Amino acid sequence: MxxxxxxxxxxxxxxxxxxxxxxxxxxxxxxxxxxxxxxxxxxxxxxxxxxxxxxxxxxxxxxxxxxxxxxxxxxxxxxxxxxxxxxxxxxxxxxxxxxxxxxxxxxxxxxxxxxxxxxxxxxxxxxxxxxxxxxxxxxxxxxxxxxxxxxxxxxxxxxxxxxxxxxxxxxxxxxxxxxxxxxxxxxxxxxxxxxxxxxxxxxxxxxxxxxxxxxxxxxxxxxxxxxxxxxxxxxxxxxxxxxxxxxxxxxxxxxxxxxxxxxxxxxxxxxxxxxxxxxxxxxxxxxxxxxxxxxxxxxxxxxxxxxxxxxxxxxxxxxxxxxxxxAFTPEEEPAVPPLVRRRRRPPALELRGVDFAWGLDARPVLRGLDLTLGDGESLAVVGPSGTGKSTLAALAAGLLRPDAGLVLLSGLPARELSPGALAALRVLLPQEPYVFTGTLAENLRWPDPAVPTARLREALRALGAEALTDRHGGLDGPVGAATLSAGERQLVALVRAFLSPAPLAVLDEATSHLDAAAELRIDRAFRARPGALLTVTHRPSQADRADRVLHLAHADWSLTGRPSRLPRAQRRARSGAEPDGASQ
The missing domain is CATH 1.20.1560.10 (ABC transporter type 1, transmembrane domain)
Known part of the structure; x- marks a missing residue:
């Protein structure tokens, strides 16, 4: 003691x-x-x-x-x-x-x-x-x-x-x-x-x-x-x-x-x-x-x-x-504001030679991955289950640290950023989002309670989610994980992410419970949102609308895209597989 x-x-x-x-x-x-x-x-x-x-x-x-x-x-x-x-x-x-x-x-x-x-x-x-x-x-x-x-x-x-x-x-x-x-x-x-x-x-x-x-x-x-x-x-x-x-x-x-x-x-x-x-x-x-x-x-x-x-x-x-x-003030929180003073804005996401494996003796999930995602660009990550798509999303969001290489968010090393600084630079939506018991407005405003009501309604219209307010008694209606369907929980999280000022949005199967029409409207809204978009998806239609597509397989990965977005030569590198259940 x-x-x-x-x-x-x-x-x-x-x-x-x-x-x-x-x-x-x-x-x-x-x-x-x-x-x-x-x-x-x-x-x-x-x-x-x-x-x-x-x-x-x-x-x-x-x-x-x-x-x-x-x-x-x-x-x-x-x-x-x-x-x-x-x-x-x-x-x-x-x-x-x-x-x-x-x-x-x-x-x-x-x-x-x-x-x-x-x-x-x-x-x-x-x-x-x-x-x-x-x-x-x-x-x-x-x-x-x-x-x-x-x-x-x-x-x-x-x-x-x-x-x-x-x-x-x-x-x-x-x-x-x-x-x-x-x-x-x-x-x-x-x-x-x-x-x-x-x-x-x-x-x-x-x-x-x-x-x-x-x-x-x-x-x-x-x-x-x-x-x-x-x-x-x-x-x-x-x-x-x-x-x-x-x-x-x-x-x-x-x-x-x-x-x-x-x-x-x-x-x-x-x-x-x-x-x-x-x-x-x-x-x-x-x-x-x-x-x-x-x-x-x-x-x-x-x-x-x-x-x-x-x-x-x-x-x-x-x-x-x-x-x-x-009394608690994180020392490293002020790491984000200097970005606005730089003459040239760095890419929202940059991966340099990233390696990652789920254990010392496991085969690498990713090896030698180089990737740059700038402002206004969208990237779709596709491939069979277990090839590392969700692992890549977690690496891009700073939730996992690579075994080798570097992950940069707006030019800053992700491993050196505090949780608050990470939240200011990227927003991550998993397949099963978090919804707490409270009003609809409180869920949409989290974690920024100062978002005006007019801005909430604008985001709901942009994503075609106005029906949330109709079904649950308006913005002040009570909601929770038990009262919302799986698709409604995803809509709440999508509106919340759409309101975030973070320059990078990472969507990991974030529309899996929505129909094709809703997915199309949401995809267009996020592509028009300021910043970059990384989408993990199984749906070919969603991948076709992206500027670039990253194909992950158990043996390798390849990056393809439109001529206006990519250099002529495609980059390739070797890749392994991750354990069952570690990724979608």
Whole structure:
């Protein structure tokens, strides 16, 4: 298990993330602050009301006056409860949107990092599971801080001010142990923060270990490594338990701080009561000071030590870790913009001496393939199944790396480009495209949600796909993989690709579920689209319409085309075969 990293300053890494989460909530924060003042202000009246009820009421033989001050004391408590009740509505309007913003920011960062680094897909599941837990911790902690911190500060100020006004001589006995308790709590906080980080780290390690074990269950059983996997998971559980116990031991010390901060002043005040009474403190003043201690200060300090302490720690540590998950900017993304500044635009696709085989001992699928596809050109790739057509499409899209040779997209080496840069230079449509559950417009706009509605309708008309909107309730109609036919899924993906600004479109049997008329219209639309077109097809009619045709066979490949597009001599090279099922 990896040991926790050194503790950074409390909350500093997550402060910017929390500010983003709270953006746009200033009106509701103002309402929350107002109701907090209403709930905390009556605390300053409680001790004074009791003192006057005793001194000017019952001891002065004026019971009506005494009951009147007691009624004021009860009214102040009712106002405080009313203010607390009304504070929860603006609190919810602040915390719930903040939770959604945090979840979007951190999940997006984690998934982008996984995609950019091409990590194990299980890493994304681990990251999202960890983020969900920590976002909930931030949500709960943030709610506690917003509701209670200001209330606690106002309450402590009311106790000190009320005691000073009621019995100045009792101020030192009350404040001295209180300050000592708060100082001890502050000194204990960094150590508690370290323990909280250790608890989060062991929880993450346990989650990752459990997910890895479940994912590899069949392999573990086949290899007879079940006990080793169980031991590893138990080890992580034990580490998590130890971290939780260490944090719990520190939590027990908080009870001593409550005793020091509240019962210490109480003991001092009671023991010095005779001297205070001899120096002019009234019986009502002494009772009011006791009321401040027991009725106001004790709940406030207990809230600080037992409530706000853990909440603050969980909030700070979770926000710190979420800030690291949310912040992600791929370093190599800016590789595309310099293309527009070049004097001569390079070909959309260029293959130089490309070799590829599905294994060290396998026969090459492609060998010595040279190919250039410029702007405005179309190429059809044909041949029997298993000759490498889909392999070539994956190589052209940068999804596979050649064993030898070079694949260039708009003049840039495909192997050096990030996923984002690849998406900007080429769009790939497989035979079975991806459609997610959402509206039709959301599927068509993915991954660019800023595409105008007019542009969507224009693309639908160009590809003859207007019937999609008629059958599914318009652009805002709900669709999904289960509600769309195979042909409709291909149409959705084709419109999505047609809208892409990428200079190269690669269609791998992308119209196999459509009829000949629809295929003809789509083919014409893509040939008129700016950029180059590479089409993998079994249909002779589609190959006949292309500017050039690349014929793949188990023995060789040949490139043919129209005289206006090709040099007179045809290029030839040897080729092998790929394993069954690797290509269409």
């Amino acid at each position: 990896t040991s926790p990293s050194p503790s950074p300053p409390l909350l500093s890494p997550g402060l910017a993330l929390l500010r983003v989460a709270l953006a746009g909530s200033l009106p509701e924060l103002g309402k929350l602050a107002g109701w907090t003042v209403v709930s905390a202000a009556p605390a300053a009246l409680s001790g004074k009301a009791l003192a006057l009820a005793v001194d000017r009421g019952f001891l002065a033989r004026q019971p009506a006056t005494g009951w009147g001050w007691l009624a004021l004391f009860a009214a102040a408590a009712a106002v405080s409860a009313w203010g607390t009740r009304n504070a929860y509505r603006p609190l919810a309007r602040v915390v719930e949107p903040a939770r959604d913003r945090l979840l979007r920011a951190t999940a997006d960062g984690a998934l982008r990092r996984t995609a950019a680094t091409r990590a194990d897909p299980d890493a994304a599941a681990v990251a999202v599971a960890r983020i969900t837990r920590q976002v909930e911790a931030v949500r709960d902690g943030l709610a506690g801080q917003l509701l209670l911190v200001s209330h606690l500060a106002l309450t402590l100020a009311a106790v000190v001010a009320g005691t000073a006004a009621l019995a100045p001589a009792a101020l030192v006995p009350v404040c001295a142990p209180l300050l000592v308790a708060i100082g001890a709590f502050a000194a204990l906080t960094p150590r508690m923060a370290r323990r909280q980080r250790e608890l989060f780290a062991t929880e993450e390690e346990f989650t990752a270990s459990a997910l890895r074990t479940v994912a590899a269950l069949r392999d573990l059983t086949a290899c007879g490594a079940e006990q080793r996997a169980v031991d590893r998971v138990v080890e992580d559980v034990t580490a998590n338990e130890a971290a939780g116990r260490a944090l719990a031991r520190l939590a027990a010390a908080r009870h001593l701080l409550v005793a020091l901060g509240v019962h210490g002043p109480l003991v001092v005040l009671v023991s010095t009561a005779p001297a205070l009474l001899r120096h002019g403190l009234s019986a009502g003043g002494l009772l009011g000071a006791l009321a401040y201690l027991l009725g106001t200060l004790e709940p406030a300090l207990r809230l600080l030590v037992q409530g706000l302490g853990p909440s603050w720690l969980r909030l700070s540590v979770a926000a710190e870790r979420l800030a690291g998950a949310a």
